[in-house]
Amino acid sequence: MAVFRDVDKALFPIKHISAVVKLFTNQLDGSTEPDLTLLSIVTGLIENQLTSRSNTGQLSDTPETNVLPRFELETVESLYKKFHFTITSFIEPNKTKSYASRDIVKRVSDVIWNSLTRSYYKDRAHLQSLYSYLTGSKLDCFGVAFAVVAGCQVLGYDDVHLALSEDHAWVVFGPNGSETAEVTWHGKGNEDKRGQEIGKGVSARSWLYVNNRPVVCTRQMEVAALVSAINPSLNSNVDATEVALLQQELLWLLYDLGHLKKYPMAIGNLGDLEEISPKRPELSCSTLFEEAIESARRYYNNQHVYPYTYQGGYYFRNKMYKEAFESWANASDVIRLYNYSRDDEEIYKEFLEIANEHIPYIMKIESSGFEANTILKKPECFANLLRFYDGICQWEEGSATPVLHIGWAKPLVNTISKFDADVRAQVNIVCDTLEDKLKKNGSIFNNNNNNNYEKESNTALSKSVKDQSTSNFHPTIEALTAACSEKI
Numbered sequence: 205m206a207v208f209r210d211v212d213k214a215l216f217p218i219k220h221i222s223a224v225v226k227l228f229t230n231q232l233d234g235s236t237e238p239d240l241t242l243l244s245i246v247t248g249l250i251e252n253q254l255t256s257r258s259n260t261g262q263l264s265d266t267p268e269t270n271v272l273p274r275f276e277l278e279t280v281e282s283l284y285k286k287f288h289f290t291i292t293s294f295i296e297p298n299k300t301k302s303y304a305s306r307d308i309v310k311r312v313s314d315v316i317w318n319s320l321t322r323s324y325y326k327d328r329a330h331l332q333s334l335y336s337y338l339t340g341s342k343l344d345c346f347g348v349a350f351a352v353v354a355g356c357q358v359l360g361y362d363d364v365h366l367a368l369s370e371d372h373a374w375v376v377f378g379p380n381g382s383e384t385a386e387v388t389w390h391g392k393g394n395e396d397k398r399g400q401e402i403g404k405g406v407s408a409r410s411w412l413y414v415n416n417r418p419v420v421c422t423r424q425m426e427v428a429a430l431v432s433a434i435n436p437s438l439n440s441n442v443d444a445t446e447v448a449l450l451q452q453e454l455l456w457l458l459y460d461l462g463h464l465k466k467y468p469m470a471i472g473n474l475g476d477l478e479e480i481s482p483k484r485p486e487l488s489c490s491t492l493f494e495e496a497i498e499s500a501r502r503y504y505n506n507q508h509v510y511p512y513t514y515q516g517g518y519y520f521r522n523k524m525y526k527e528a529f530e531s532w533a534n535a536s537d538v539i540r541l542y543n544y545s546r547d548d549e550e551i552y553k554e555f556l557e558i559a560n561e562h563i564p565y566i567m568k569i570e571s572s573g574f575e576a577n578t579i580l581k582k583p584e585c586f587a588n589l590l591r592f593y594d595g596i597c598q599w600e601e602g603s604a605t606p607v608l609h610i611g612w613a614k615p616l617v618n619t620i621s622k623f624d625a626d627v628r629a630q631v632n633i634v635c636d637t638l639e640d641k642l643k644k645n646g647s648i649f650n651n652n653n654n655n656n657y658e659k660e661s662n663t664a665l666s667k668s669v670k671d672q673s674t675s676n677f678h679p680t681i682e683a684l685t686a687a688c689s690e691k692i
C-alpha cells in the first residue's frame with residue numbers, strides 16, 4: 205500500500221501550523237499527485253481537535269497562535285489504512301490503468317453511502333473531511349463527493365475528478381472528463397440521483413447546475429476544495445484562530461502555485477479571510493474579490509453568482525453602499541438568465557437577505573442622517589437598484605416556481621420611493637416597443653418554451669444611465685417606475 209514518503213513522515217509529530225503547510229508544499233511539488241486521503245485526514249484531525257469542546261481551554265493561553273497539540277504519524281497512518289482497506293475490500297484496484305466506468309463510480313459512491321451513520325444532522329459543521337468519515341461515519345453533501353474522488357484515487361482511477369457548482373458537487377470521469385455522475389445528495393427531502401448523468405431534466409436551467417459551467421477540478425484544485433471546506437467555527441460566533449490561520453496559509457500556498465486561478469469561490473474565501481486578518485497587504489481583499497469575478501467571467505461565462513455577492517458583502521460591511529448596489533445588480537444580471545427551481549433555495553435566500561435586509565438597512569441609514577453625499581441623490585444608485593430588482597423579476601419569469609411574494613413588495617416599493625423624483629427622472633428608461641423586441645429576439649412565438657426569448661433579451665441598463673440606452677424591464681419594474689414618475 206502506498207505508505208507515506210519519508211519527506212512527509214519527517215514532519216511528524218506535527219506541532220506547528222508551518223509543518224502542515226510544509227506537508228501540503230511537499231504534496232504539491234509536482235513530483236506525484238497530491239494524496240487527497242492523507243491531506244483530508246490531516247486537516248480534518250486538526251480541525252476537529254481544535255474546534256471540539258474538549259480542548260478549548262488548553263491552547264488559548266499559548267503566546268504564539270501557531271502552536272498545535274501534537275498530531276502523531278501513527279494516528280494519521282491508522283486512519284489512512286482504514287480508508288484504504290474500506291475501499292479496496294469492496295472494489296478491485298485499477299490494474300489496467302483504464303478509465304473509470306459509471307459502474308465503478310457508482311460502486312465507490314455506494315461504499316461511502318452505505319457506511320454512513322443511518323440518520324444524523326447533515327448540515328452540522330465539521331462533517332466535510334475523511335477524518336469525520338473514518339471516526340464518526342458522518343459526511344455532509346460535499347464530503348461524500350470528495351470521499352468518492354479520494355476513493356477513486358486510492359483505486360488508481362486518476363480520471364475521476366470533482367465537479368463543483370455553487371451549491372452542489374458531482375464527479376466527471378472518462379476520456380477528457382466527458383462523463384458526469386451524481387454521487388451525493390442535495391438539499392432536504394430530495395431523492396438522491398446517484399449514478400445518473402448531470403442536468404438532463406428541467407434542472408438543466410437551474411442555478412444549482414450553473415448552466416453546465418461547473419468548476420471541474422484537477423487534483424490540485426481538489427486540494428483547494430478540501431482547504432476551502434475547512435471550517436474554523438468553534439460555534440456560530442467564534443472561530444478557532446489556529447484553524448482559520450491554517451486555512452489562510454494553505455489558500456495562499458495554493459494561490460501562489462496558481463491552483464486557484466479557475467476557482468472563484470476559493471479566491472472569495474481567501475478574500476473573506478484577508479478582510480478579517482490581512483497577511484498580504486500588497487494584495488488587498490477587494491483585489492481578491494475582483495479576481496474572483498474576473499475568473500468567473502473568463503472561465504465560466506459569467507454564470508456564477510457568488511463572486512458578486514462576495515464583493516457586495518464586502519462593500520456592505522465597509523459602508524461602501526454605492527459599490528454594493530453595483531455588485532448586487534451584477535449578481536442579479538447573472539441570475540436573471542436562470543429558471544428558479546426548488547433546488548435553488550440557497551441562492552434564493554441570498555437574494556432575499558440582500559433585498560429585504562441589507563438594502564432596507566442601507567435606506568434607513570441613508571435617509572435618517574444628514575448624509576451630504578447620500579446615495580439617495582445618485583441616479584446610478586437608483587439605476588443599479590432597478591437592475592437588481594429587474595433581474596430577480598426576470599429570474600421568476602418562465603420558472604415553474606414563483607420567486608416573489610408580498611413580503612418582497614413592501615421593501616421594494618419603500619426603497620424606490622426613497623429616491624426623489626428629480627433623481628429618478630435622470631434615469632432614462634426607454635423601453636423597446638414589441639416590434640423592436642421581435643427584431644432583436646426573433647419571433648415571439650418561440651417563447652412557448654417558458655419565455656426563452658425573454659431570457660435572451662439583454663437589459664441594456666448596465667450601460668451608463670445618462671445615455672439614451674434602451675432596456676427591457678420586467679413589467680413589474682416598469683409599472684413601479686411608471687407609478688413613481690406619475691407621482692412627480
Ligand SMILES: FC(F)(F)Cc1cc2c(N3CCN(c4nnc(C(F)(F)F)s4)CC3)ncnc2s1
Nearest residue numbers: 346368369370371372373432469510513514517
Ligand atoms: F460542493 C458544494 F456542494 F459544497 C458546493 C461548493 C461550495 C463551495 C464554497 N463555498 C460556498 C459558498 N460560500 C460563500 N460564502 N460567502 C458567500 C457570499 F455570499 F458572500 F458570496 S458564498 C462559502 C464557500 N467554497 C469553495 N468551494 C465550494 S464547492
